[in-house]
Amino acid sequence: MITYPDYQTRFPPEQWALPTVLEHQARTIPDHPFLSWTDAGTPRSFAETNREVNRIAHGLAALGIGKGDLVGLFLPNCVEYVLAWFALAKLGAVEVAICDMYKGAFLEHPINLAGARMVVTTPELLPLLAEIEAAIPTVEHIIVIAGADLPAPSFARITTSRFADLYSANDSNPGIAVSPRDLGAVLLTSGTTGPSKGVMMPHSQFYFFAEEDIQILGLTGEDVYMTGFPLFHGNAQFLTVYPCLIVGAHCVLYPRFSATDFIGRARRSGATVTNLLGATMAFILAQPEAEGERDHRLRAIYAAPLSPDLGDRFVARFGPVDFVDGFGQTEISMPFMTPRGVPRPAGASGVLNAQWFDVRLIDPDTGRDVEPGKPGELLVRNKADGIMAMGYIGMAEKTVEAWRDLWFHTGDSLKRDEDGWYYFVGRVKDALRRRGENISAFEVEAVVRGHAAIAECAVIGVRADQAAGEDEVKACVVLVEDAQLDIEDLIRWCEKRMPGFMVPRYVEVYDRLPQTPSEKVKKNELREAGITPATWDRVAAGVMLAGERKPPVTA
Template sequence: MATYEDYDSFELTWEDQEDWLLPKVLEHQAEQRGDETFLQWETTDRTVSFAETNRIVNRLAHGLRDHGIEKGDHVLLMLPNSPEYLFLWFALSKIGAVEVPVNTSYKRDTLTHVANLTEAEFGVFHEDFVSRIDEVESELTHLESVAVLGDDSASAPSDSGLEFMPYEELESEDEANPDTDLAYHDVASIIMTSGTTGPSKAIQKTYAHQYFFSEQCVNLVQLTEDDVYMTGNPLFHSNAQVLVVFPALIAGAKVCLFEKFSASNWVDRLHETGATVCNFLGSMMDFVYQQPEREIDDRNELRCLFAAPTAYGIQEEFEERYGIEYTAEVIGTTETCMPVMSPYGVDRPEGAAGLLLSEYFDVQLVDPETDQPVEDGQMGEYAIRPKIPWIMTPGYYGMPEKTEEAMRNCWFHTGDGLRRDEDGWFSFVDRIGDTLRRRGENISTYEVEQPILEHPAVEECAVVGESAAEEGGEDEVKAFVVFKEGRSATPKELTEWCNDRMPYFMIPRFLEFVDELPKTSNEKIQKEKLRDRGNSEATWDRTESEVMISKD
């Protein structure tokens, strides 16, 4: 059975784990690359060299220490993408403090949850979000001080019990590298999960975990000092940090950072930045593809697109349209790095994301009920364990019961359903909770949703199982559909569309057209809320209509 190493070598820039420290990498690159550009902010003239980045970061690191922040302290960062966010993240690493990114959509209960769970006493907030602190101040159990980034010095509430200060007070004049006793197994950051079925969990990431994640990306996209890596993905997510910024730092590449992703401006950004590598999440690939074609689409320097997941239905056309050499993919999690990777330049079987990086990980696909391995070709839960220490999370902060649950039987259980073919290629199927069973057929909701999403009138779709008493308690397929503005389709049209694109047993019996889907603050669809709705007068039932489907 093939592994990643059968197709490509996996190389570490720093082989000794003692060196797997972001501050050490930054200081090395500042010394070796000096005035070479590390960071470009959007398409402006604001650029920062490796050496200047290190000087700015050092001033902040000493300033944070002057305000009482020490090794092991948890610090909230609630900021939009900006150079200042990157500098603060690096500065916290320099002194061994733990960065706690806060999703900028968080408010009230979600904001209170992350602040209290992580026991952070200090935070840096953009002025636009200070009012959210004021709304929940009485519920905050640990937060004491807040630095405010922005132009409005009056944004801090005058009657607050918290101490507020302008961001500028964190900047010292000391540009020397701070002396900090760091170890690769120390916790460097806490990243919040999305919490689709309960409160968000706080994923602890060590310095080694951060570093290895980033080295994987360097290998995955074949990143070098000649590359320009562009992203508008939010820095409060792990993706932008360890799959864009830190890999570029390791490779000596240039980062072009934007405040937000823009599908309509993506091609223009490619031209203006000279980007050679770009990173997509979720539906970004499709959003870009839906833009009107332009003569300049393929007149760019882009050679590699890292798209997780890859939109297989449009991949070939997308690559041809934009002149892309290779689309890379992985199957990983924030907790585990990326055990499954696509070897660069290798054609993958249809729908396959990659092969096991066997030198560093063991993977099993198991029955979620029994933890027994399933046979090749069958869907099983993605279970992982590392072959070297500290490249996976040491656990969820403040939730030991969740850590124990995830690490059942000495394997980390991801909750993802995968298949492995006889040659070793892994394909994502669905979240384990997002599969249903109809008349003896196991159905992946993902595999029903994708063809529906390809309909020109459909903006979003979520498929769930709807109980049907006449079916002996098993599920019938139900699809919730959101149409694009100004577009629509009838239930009959959608059913015929599905009939042409999926097995008959996957075609939804129930359709319900809605204005929006319930989502978490991380934009993940909350399917449990859709399941709880049940059917209503707004639900269309195919069996009660005259619409017929073919079993051919």
């Protein structure tokens, strides 16, 4: 049975900490280009990045930030995000990555879960923090990436300062001892039967996840890696920026993903590798054909998941490229990976990385292993220290539940063939994924139920139009007795209270939701029904969210 080939990591385990890696590269390849904001201007070298990060770290230390302190990064993509993340790591402090589309209770939750002392943000996002000041008691100070003057609004309690004022004249390494076992970051993952959880990732796991990306892509110091995916996600952090740091590659960051300028960016940046998530490949292929589409240097794309028909169409249009894939979660790194140069069966996510992980596929009802070809819940156990998460911050019960029996229970269903290839089947847990974003059904339901006309709500994922294995959000609702529902009004209610990617596309009104004898909603029945003649479709109705464009038409 095939497994992923054994490999040596670039750095030994005792050096798996971001400050150690950055300082090593600044010494050994000081002038090599490392970090670019878009494809314009001169990239920062490894030595320049290290010095700038040191200056910011000393500035944060002057504000009282030290080892173990948690700091929220509530930012859109910008180069300051990476600099702040690295500076916090230099001090042994911990980044709390917060989606820049959060507002209200969604924004309060990660800040309070982590007990963040400080938040870094922008003038545009500052009012959202002002609105919840009373609800985030641990936050003492907010740093704003602003111009000469700090913008309104003012805060009653929280103090503010400019990011530019962090820059100390001291550009030496702070010299704080940061161990691979120290907590490096808190990244949010979807809630299933409750709010989103904050995954505690030690420095060692952050490094190891990046090393896995290096292995499947064959990444070297000669590569140029581009991304427009959000930096508050692991994909941009430990599957793009950090791999470049480890191998000495050049990383090119963009404000957001662009289907229309995908090839243009690849051409201008000289990118050799990139990532595509979910439906993004379908969006690229939906663009009008143009001259020079093969005029690029892309050699490999991490595509998760890869729809075989889309991959074939991509190659036929844009030229040969090596597609790689893997299966992982923020908590467990990547136990399955696609070996380079080995033919992959259609739909396979990879083979077991047996050097580092043990896995089981079990019947979730009996706990017994399933036979090859049968779907089962994935359980994972690490063979080496520090390559999986430390648990969920502020949620001891959820940590114990997920790691019960000394196995991590992923809540995802996979199957294995006789040759050792693993295939993702679906989600055992009640979560869904839309356009690269993990969504907690629980959180969407809580907002929908807040509408005056709604008595009950169950949120499910239904298959998206694109052939990329993604979900669209459907809200199944029961109305308050004698209430009338204007569905567009419900959508606007949701838009004001949740990130745009969570707002339901589909809404269906039920007399009652199917329930078990214990009064739990039978979501499997709702999923099986999917889209029915009674389902209202926001896209078909022409109801667009703020800043949203009509979806591309695929062939």
